[in-house]
Amino acid sequence: MSTLSPIIVWFRQDLRLCDNPALRFAAESGRPVIFLYIHDLKAAGKWQPGGAGCWWLHHSLSSLQKSLDQQQAKLVLRTGPAEDILKTFIKETGATAIVWNRQYEPWAVDRDKQIRSSLQSRDIEVNDFQASVLFEPWKIKTRTTNSFYKVYTPFMKACRERADTIRPPFKTPDIKHIFTAPESETLESLNLLPSQGWDKAFYNAWSPGEQGADQSLKDFLDNSLDRYAEGRDYPAQSEEAVSRLSPHLHFGEISPFQIWQAVHDYKKADYEPDGRTYTNEILWREFAYHLLYNLPDLPDQPMNKKFSDFEWVKSDEYLTAWQQGQTGYPIVDAGMRQLWQIGWMHNRVRMIAGSFLVKDLQIDWRYGAEWFWDTLVDADLANNSMGWQWVAGCGPDAAPFFRIFNPVTQSRKFDPDGAYIRQYIPELANMPDKYIHAPWTAPENIRKACDYPPPVVDHAQMRKLALEKYKAIK
DNA sequence: TTTTGAGTTGTTCGA
């Protein structure tokens, strides 16, 4: 029997048992372990999880509960400000140690710093771990100026030079001592699920939780990795060759270490170019965390300050049309409806839809970021902020101002037979292939037979206007 | 210090 006082494993965005350094530390400490999740929506301020994120969180917590149950352990749920909850909880359990895995969102960094010093002043042993990024965002520095990277390619090269430091994933630990679980709130009482039924289609599209994440990775390796470099651009279901791991990664149901290892282990000889293209995406994620950590303003302020003067259009009508998938540009609308239906959009289509909001409708990228934040199951502050700044052209590694996506050209190229469009826009089911990418060019009788809106704006005209505006802020 | 080369995902135009 253990006479040691208990240790708390504070779960946050690391809802997994495998490759979990904090959990591993606790299990190896010999102390009785307590498993805690704190529900504190206020901590993140404006960036608290949106509707889709809450849906995922509910099911991910449920999955974690089940996994712990199998180990005869219990996940304790508590609601309230993290620091208060922890202090009470420590008093209640007599714990003298706590562990967690690090987060990098500015609000989380501040919160954790405060909690760490507050607990340490009460003689609580605090240990935190690197778990959700391959490289700590303060560790990768440029050779010449010893500052953080602002351009992806050199950052990526710097990461690859250090690839040998990427550790193999840890196994799920055997937890020998489990503390008798204190009282827990029920998962239902956290109220994470929507009261209206907008989440119906989510259930078929996703399996939140660690097992679902492992399965997604396995499916991706088995079916898609060896055609990823090319296939990743085609959003139609029958051709989709992406991993769909983004929500699992966001909630930490799987770690980048597990992915890195799995990709490198898988058919080593066939690593190029698909393995490299895919791991480059993992490194894009690293870059987003690198930027967010070093530039806490990233979610709200354009990196390129000239963009503070950009004259964005204020139009509720345009914004609503975009959000509801009623712009009259099928590829854009299909993407926005996919987002609404399953809380996720294929990356190629995110770029097209994002470009359309910012360059064709000329609406401030922050409105796009907010909408994505609320509707994406993979809403992630680092990825979302960087992605929108990139598409708007104001990011530190932005697309050149003249790179404006043509929604018709993109549609023809990446959804040639319109399968993706037809899946999400049933009104266009019978539109001939010839007109599917630009229905306004169809003869009137065909157009009239479909209940689909005409284009909200003229692309060629708006492109010209956008180019002029971009020139004006120089 | 200065120089040099490069920069995720594109489009259009003219030969």
Next chain:
DNA sequence: GTCGAACAACTCAAA
């Protein structure tokens, strides 16, 4: 139909 160049100028990172 295909192909290469132009589309600005600037900032970043490394030599």
